[in-house]
Amino acid sequence: MKYGLIGEHLGHSFSKQIQTRIAEIENVKDYDYQLVELNKEEFKEFMEKKDFKGINVTIPYKKDVIPYLDEMDGSAKAIGAVNTIINVDGKLKGFNTDFGGFLYMVKAHNVHMEGKKVLIIGNGGACAAVKAVCEHEKAKDIVIVSRSADRGAIGYDEMYTSHLDADIVVNTSPVGMFPNIANAPIDVSWFHKLECVLDVVYNPILTRLCFEAQEADIKRVIGLEMLIAQAKYTFEIFENMSFDDSIIDEIKKEMLKDRCNIVLIGMPSAGKTTIGKMLEEKLGKEFFDLDDMIIAKAGKSIPEIFQESGEAGFRAIETEVAIEASKMNNKIIATGGGAIKHKVNMDFLRLNGITIFIDRDIDKLISSDPNRPLSSSKQALQQMHKERYPLYQKYAAYVAVNNANIEETVDDIVNAYHSILIDAVAD
Known part of the structure; x- marks a missing residue:
């Protein structure tokens, strides 16, 4: 395999579609990108075999891949999770393009975090990248909320009793993701200062959380943009090339039109x-x-x-x-x-x-x-x-x-x- 995405369940992934479209736009010939579903045993064998030029990594293996790496870039080290790996003569180097993807999402929509309180919902792999971006953007307070109040996260009860003054909410949890689209991780009406909601979930187009923010006239940013942006940065790593970020909007428009x-x-x-x-x-x-x-x-x-x-x-x-x-x-x-x-x-x-x-x-x-x-x-x-x-x-x-x-x-x-x-x- 040349390039691909590994994960446990990939039935609703858009990665192949996006990667293939980037290759078409940038006129990269013979670009082969596959989706590879792996259980725990298959994952171990796959990583030991190293039969790939470059891979993306998604749930639940973003941290599990780290012991197989020979090197990690600064973002991956700081975040403690990897979503992109390249194979150079048998040596594996890990990257985290979720950082760049989320940062693009923040910058493209003029979300100003400096001096603000940010709530991050969910404490999985995506949370680490989002937290790193919030720190990079000089958020004053960063509060992680999870059903399991551990690993630096608080529970929902504490959130509702002590953090209703949050300025920005970022959802990194799977709540609201297809097919369970009826749910939102929080009730935005409880938050008195809320000025922006960002959701990394990209299916449905508008999650219940973003929909409720929109109905309340609160700025909302959908997850499709982060998905495309991180894919663009991954492609650049795979092919050792760079191109303008305008391709992100171009593909976003195409995908919205198609979906x-x-x-x-x-x-x-x-x-x-x-x-x-x-x-x-x-x-x-x-x-x-x-x-x-x-x-x-x-x-x-x-x-x-x-x-x-x-x-x-x-x-x-x-x-x-x-x-x-x-x-x-x-x-x-x-x-x-x-x-x-x-x-x-x-x-x-x-x-x-x-x-x-x-x-x-x-x-x-x-x-x-x-x-x-x-x-x-x-x-x-x-x-x-x-x-x-x-x-x-x-x-x-x-x-x-x-x-x-x-x-x-x-x-x-x-x-x-x-x-x-x-x-x-x-x-």
């Missing part, structure tokens, strides 16, 4: 399904209709669900399906007209998606569809529109008017989607 969902909201018969299928063809993102997913999950039609379980029963299934859909990537998702009535649906769908409100004049909406029990009359439709319209506006990242030329509406959505992604890169 981010488009979530269509709006009244029944506003055109969500038709527009969704047109977007599927235009963008190459697979189309899903939440109503179809509800029917499949329940094994019965929507009118049958309403007849047997009422609206409350239908909404319960809708929320279950919305949570399932929120874990998907690179999809077009059309929601039912009432999905916005329950905040939890929209909170989940926005973790991996950009919401587009398909706004259609009420006189162009259908009020006699037997598959839509709540909009079976003109009067019911008008009342529904009055109640829901403010919620569509509240949850929309963009409003697309669909009253005339639907092709123009689709083009408008595509342009808005790309514009929002560009803003996300600069955010």
Whole structure:
């Protein structure tokens, strides 16, 4: 093997994708990068064999590799963990590019740590690199919080009783990582001075922690950027070359474009399904209709669900399906007209998606569809529109008017989607 990533579980790793893309951009030929899952016994054999030119190291081996090394650079020594190794004539040298990756994340978003109190959530391998950056940036107080109050960390109870004056929070724990995306390691509303949240978790795009910070109008920085930055620095070590950091933003934009969902909201018969299928063809993102997913999950039609379980029963299934859909990537998702009535649906769908409100004049909406029990009359439709319209506006990242030329509406959505992604890169 020439290059690769070793770890215990690599099923959701983006490292190969990023490394391959860097090689393409920098025109490095025959760049081979593999993902190698190793258990404890396989890890020992792999390291002793040294059959590689360069490797990245992830959980749980960032410290376990150290006894096999002949040399470590300054960052790796200071941090006490290694995530990059090169093999030079049988001699192994270790590096830690997590330091540079996190420092880039901090600098790119103008996060000022000097004189501030920083809480670091989690006490694993990534914590050491983050702590080193915080020290480098002259943070006044650095407090490590972990479920196990040991190895220099405090417990969550002590955090909530003594450190609610933190200025910055960094999550290095796996809390909120796919597939368990419902959780956040802390409740940001408890912190009275909090000005910034940084999360090293990169899947989902927006973790629950970052989402809650965003909702509270607190600066949040997503983990995808650190992942790409450390990969860039790794590539430079592997190939003994250097290139501009602008490649990080370029790849971040590409990955957001490839991974981010488009979530269509709006009244029944506003055109969500038709527009969704047109977007599927235009963008190459697979189309899903939440109503179809509800029917499949329940094994019965929507009118049958309403007849047997009422609206409350239908909404319960809708929320279950919305949570399932929120874990998907690179999809077009059309929601039912009432999905916005329950905040939890929209909170989940926005973790991996950009919401587009398909706004259609009420006189162009259908009020006699037997598959839509709540909009079976003109009067019911008008009342529904009055109640829901403010919620569509509240949850929309963009409003697309669909009253005339639907092709123009689709083009408008595509342009808005790309514009929002560009803003996300600069955010």
